[in-house]
Amino acid sequence: METIAIVGATVLMAGLLSWPKLARAELWKATITPLASIIGSGFLVLGPILAQAYGAWTPLAMALLCALAYAIGAAVRFNIAALAHAEHGPRTAGMERIASWALAFAYVISVAYYLNLLGAFAVSLTPWDTQFAGRIVTSAVFGVILIVGWTRGFKALERMEQVSVGLKLAIIAGLLVGLGWFFAGKAQGDGLIVTPPSLTGWAGMSLLFGLIVTVQGFETSRYLGEEYDAATRVRSMRLAQWVSTGIYMIYVVLMAYVFRPDQIETSETAIIDMMRIVAPILPAMLVIAALAAQFSAAVADTSGSGGLVEELTKGRVPVKAGYAVLVALGLVLTWALDVFQIISWASKAFAAYYTVQGAIAVELARRDGKTLWQQVFFAAVTALAAVVTLFGTAVE
Numbered sequence: 001m002e003t004i005a006i007v008g009a010t011v012l013m014a015g016l017l018s019w020p021k022l023a024r025a026e027l028w029k030a031t032i033t034p035l036a037s038i039i040g041s042g043f044l045v046l047g048p049i050l051a052q053a054y055g056a057w058t059p060l061a062m063a064l065l066c067a068l069a070y071a072i073g074a075a076v077r078f079n080i081a082a083l084a085h086a087e088h089g090p091r092t093a094g095m096e097r098i099a100s101w102a103l104a105f106a107y108v109i110s111v112a113y114y115l116n117l118l119g120a121f122a123v124s125l126t127p128w129d130t131q132f133a134g135r136i137v138t139s140a141v142f143g144v145i146l147i148v149g150w151t152r153g154f155k156a157l158e159r160m161e162q163v164s165v166g167l168k169l170a171i172i173a174g175l176l177v178g179l180g181w182f183f184a185g186k187a188q189g190d191g192l193i194v195t196p197p198s199l200t201g202w203a204g205m206s207l208l209f210g211l212i213v214t215v216q217g218f219e220t221s222r223y224l225g226e227e228y229d230a231a232t233r234v235r236s237m238r239l240a241q242w243v244s245t246g247i248y249m250i251y252v253v254l255m256a257y258v259f260r261p262d263q264i265e266t267s268e269t270a271i272i273d274m275m276r277i278v279a280p281i282l283p284a285m286l287v288i289a290a291l292a293a294q295f296s297a298a299v300a301d302t303s304g305s306g307g308l309v310e311e312l313t314k315g316r317v318p319v320k321a322g323y324a325v326l327v328a329l330g331l332v333l334t335w336a337l338d339v340f341q342i343i344s345w346a347s348k349a350f351a352a353y354y355t356v357q358g359a360i361a362v363e364l365a366r367r368d369g370k371t372l373w374q375q376v377f378f379a380a381v382t383a384l385a386a387v388v389t390l391f392g393t394a395v396e
Contacts, residue, residue, distance in 0.1 A: 002181045003281050010174035010285070017166040030221070030228045030236035031243075036165040037217020038069075038244040040297050041117050043172060044290055045343070046214050046248070047255045048270035049395055053207055055195035058256035059249065065208055066245040068384065069215040072354045073241050075361040075381045076219050077234045078374075082364040084230035092363050099356035100312055103219075106349035107305035108326050110213065111298045112333040113342045115141050117268055118294035120339065121287050124269040131338070138334050141295065142327045145302055149323040164292035171289040172247065175275070175282060179254040182278045192257040209392035210344040212351055215244070219357070223304075266395060268339040302326055344394035351388035358382030 022028055046062075054061040088096055119138030123129050186192050199207055221237035228236070259274060275282035306322035333342055361378040 002178060002279050005181060006174040006178045006279055006281060006285075009177040010170045013173035014166060014170035017169060026228070026232060027236055027239070030224060030232050031239045032165055033224065034218045034220045034237055034240035035243055036168065036293075037220050037297065037300075038215055038240060039172065039247055040168070040217065040293050041114055042211075042214030042216075043248075043251070044117060044121070044271055044286070045268060045339075046211065047251060048264050048266070048274060049211065050252060051195075051256050051259060052261070052264045052266060053197065053199045053204065053395075054256075055197040055261075056256065057197050058252050061204070061208055062248055062252040065211060065215055066241075066248060068212065068388075069218065070241050070245070071377075071381050072358070072385060073218045073237055075354075075358045075378050076222055077237055078361045078378070079357060079364060080222055080230050080233050080237075082361075082368055086367075089367065092360050092367075095356055095360050095363070097312065099353055099360065100308055102349065102353040102356055104305050104308040104312065106346065106353055107301040107308070108329050109333065109342065109346040109349050110216075111301045111305070111326060112330040113213065113339070113346045114294040114298040114301070115145075115330065116334055116339045116342055118291060118298070119334075120268040121272075121290035121294070124272050125283060125287055129269075135334055139331060141298070142330050142334070145298065146323055146327045149302060149306070150320050164296040168289045168293045171285050174285060176247075176250055176254065178275070178279045178282055179251070179258075183254045183258055186258050193260055194257065195261055203393075206391050206393040207395065209351075209388040210347050210394055212388055212392065213343055213346040215248070216347075216350045219353070266340075340395040344392055347392045348389050351385050351392065354385040355382055355389055358385050
């Protein structure tokens with residue numbers, strides 16, 4: 001019955017997402033891009049990391065992470081709205097340029113993050129489930145991305161991104177139903193497990209800072225100006241963050257109290273072994289979701305990084321050269337660091353970008369005569385993002 005419920009929920013969600021009235025709705029189309037980015041890779045690694053580090057306090061840790069992301073999102077949304085009425089002045093234009101360089105660099109690290117997860121999940125259910133084999137797969141996919149980018153461009157792969165979003169959300173629906181079923185069974189038999197946290201204080205907080213990339217992605221709404229007006233982008237970003245927060249909170253509440261500490265591993269594919277306990281069908285479903293989602297996300301960020309570098313250098317560094325640099329750096333990261341170190345570095349890179357966006361929000365709030373409280377709020381967001389940049393740590 002549990003397997004039927006999981007498959008049924010997956011099929012039902014897939015059908016809902018392909019419903020023409022929803023698929024064609026402007027707000028939903030604008031929401032899909034940030035939503036897919038926020039709950040992409042993070043969903044695969046966050047649960048086991050939080051459950052092992054924070055135990056029974058996992059929901060609180062997740063809530064704090066989502067609250068931090070929402071506060072940063074508020075600054076980015078303010079910038080979208082403010083710039084819809086007046087362009088950048090000389091000072092904020094310079095800051096925006098710095099932010100764009102920070103984002104281009106963050107994309108480089110995030111592509112390595114996505115493809116290293118792809119490699120790990122690709123070999124997870126095979127006899128060659130080793131870090132070395134995963135890195136070989138990751139390196140090969142980097143090669144594919146470079147060849148496609150140099151020869152045909154990524155337009156041919158854009159459709160895959162749309163399909164992978166629906167597939168990923170449908171499988172997440174099935175996963176939540178499976179976890180809910182498992183949780184209910186444990187609760188009925190008084191089998192829920194309350195585990196004390198293994199990290200507290202500053203160590204626990206700095207780890208949380210190092211995970212900001214797992215709830216990152218909302219800022220993509222900032223760069224959809226050619227497709228949607230400012231009001232739609234603001235609404236879609238807010239909706240994406242609320243929906244992703246709801247999904248994440250349900251996920252961690254269902255996961256935090258059903259596994260013993262010895263059933264939670266510190267590995268990029270720990271979710272596979274944990275879900276095998278929940279239902280035999282879930283590991284294969286998660287691998288399918290991981291392969292599609294990570295590849296499409298890597299393509300999107302590769303394209304975004306190459307385009308940003310070309311724009312920032314006024315064409316002196318062409319898009320194809322940007323792709324080559326990204327792949328070269330990605331291969332260095334792949335063979336020099338593990339996935340958790342890459343997650344931490346990606347979090348720092350995006351936090352640096354958010355720091356500059358927060359500073360832009362402070363300047364625009366001053367320019368537009370906003371209240372002192374708004375200016376103080378954006379200053380606090382800027383300071384917090386800077387702290388994340390400096391002190392975020394990787395999973396040990």
